[in-house]
Amino acid sequence: MATANSLESIFSVDYKSKIQPVFSVCIRGENLCGPKGVTIDNTTGDICIADCWNNCVKVFDCNGQIMFKFGDEDGEGKMYRPDGLAICRDRLLISQRNKSILNYQVNGELVSIIGKPGKGDLEFDYPRGLTFDESNGELYICDSNNHRIQILSKELSYKTQFGQDNLKSPLDV
Template sequence: MAEAINIETERVKTRIDYTSKIKPLVCATKRGEGNDEFYCPLAITIDKMTGDIHITDCHNHCVKVFDSTAMYMFKFGDSNGEGKTFYPRSLVICRRRILITHNHGILNYSLDGKFISRIGKQGKGKLEFNCPWGIAINESNDDIFICDFDNNRFQIYSKEFQFKSQFGSFKYPHDVELSHEYIYVSDKSNPCIHLFNHNNILLKSVISLGQGNQVINPLSFFIDNSNNILITDYNSNSLSIFNLQFQSIHYIPVSEHPTAVTVDNHDRVIVVCYHTMNCLQIF
């Protein structure tokens, strides 16, 4: 039986004025294989110390790094060998390294693009994955949370990649975000968002039905510093913002098929989009 959710333990307020974010300040759009071009950008994360933007460029098999003004800096991902980056999906920064989900494992790189190690292999056991996707870090202890997409489960590892636990009775967990109290997991098969506590107990499932007040296809999401939930709606080409009770705050029209969203230290909303646009937008 699901536990009651004690909303009072979380900060519930709207600090960022999302209603002011009408048109993008920056829109970098070009499909291709060049340095400042994309072919299926899937995920995005911000280096909080520098403001640099890291994006997985899936079909170009690399991670591309841009500065805070969206100017290209460099890319990384070996074309062969142990560090080969094969269809990178999601990424997260932890202790000045970057962890990338790809193929059937996790790649560990330094932030300047140097390969460190490869973790995991294909399978259903511990340190085994079948198309890992979303990845997040628990900032209190550096535990690593991974959506094991085709194994229909969720795995948790220590910062040294020692197995801790797994859970889930859903199909195709796609993205994960953490707040102080909760674990949010998007379920691509339903589609919906599941809310767990840190004892891995399911508290609530939010079924997504329509545009505006609710979203159609919650592909990925981000929790801002005020615990508002930003969700990319892949089908309706919009970004929906909810408070912790999943009440609608606002939604922002974006380019075609948004795949990922984040918020930087200057409260700018940063979105990447797939399909014909293949772009990076900053609001």
């Protein structure tokens, strides 16, 4: 049985309907309100969750114990409706509704803010899902209301984009 603030694993398989998850994880005892993006730090096993309506990211250890949260403090780096998460080397990248990507160290220290509102290169209108491609070091960003995917280089600078003619409000990559 799971204790408060612990991680509970539930295994269930339904091969015919494919409705039931093969594996699911629940965090008990921590008030997550509108959890969106989830990512796991492969070096530590820590679980990072974008807690959208609480305007923060919460970090849990591999046993489900909350370690810390960040982003809900006033000042630079204050989050507004975090959505997508991706771990890119030693950085945690977070998309947020106020049209930017936050670049944090995995320990919760703000490094930089990437992008601004708009329709140009490195400009976003409701960035959502993020994916880091370890094979080439590129970051893929769903720029939802601009109906495209922007790709950033290893250095997190603009590289290219695609989808403007055939994507409608992409949510995740």
